Amino acid sequence: MGKTKIRVxxxxxxxxxxGGAYFAVLAAEENKRLAKSGFDREQFxxxxxxxxxxxxxxxxxxLQSRTASKQSMEMAKKQYEELLKNQPSLIQKxxxxxxxxxxxxxxxxxxxxxxxxxxxxxxxxxxxxxx
Numbered sequence: 100m101g102k103t104k105i106r107v108x109x110x111x112x113x114x115x116x117x118g119g120a121y122f123a124v125l126a127a128e129e130n131k132r133l134a135k136s137g138f139d140r141e142q143f144x145x146x147x148x149x150x151x152x153x154x155x156x157x158x159x160x161x162l163q164s165r166t167a168s169k170q171s172m173e174m175a176k177k178q179y180e181e182l183l184k185n186q187p188s189l190i191q192k193x194x195x196x197x198x199x200x201x202x203x204x205x206x207x208x209x210x211x212x213x214x215x216x217x218x219x220x221x222x223x224x225x226x227x228x229x230x
């Protein structure tokens with residue numbers, strides 16, 4: 100029985116050593132997987148933050164351009180209203196009045212020179228087709 104006890108003890112030692120090595124490898128792989136998922140999560144969160152910042156910058160630029168456009172439209176409206184109010188005075192200021200005298204010979208026909216001939220008016224005719 101001494102040999103079988105030794106064999107059983109040796110087999111148990113090998114099983115414990117190989118089992119321990121197997122579980123150590125599994126634990127190392129689990130740690131790698133957790134580290135990679137943590138890194139991926141951080142990358143995802145960084146991307147979300149970057150996209151959020153870009154979105155905020157875009158919305159701020161749209162808001163600034165909108166306010167600038169609104170201000171320019173208000174200024175143009177004020178300028179237009181001012182021009183409409185001052186339009187009559189501007190027209191009178193730039194208006195020029197000129198007079199010209201034109202001499203032209205106009206032939207006048209006397210009644211003795213005119214030959215009046217009478218022509219007969221054509222009769223109006225109306226024809227209809229009958230079947």
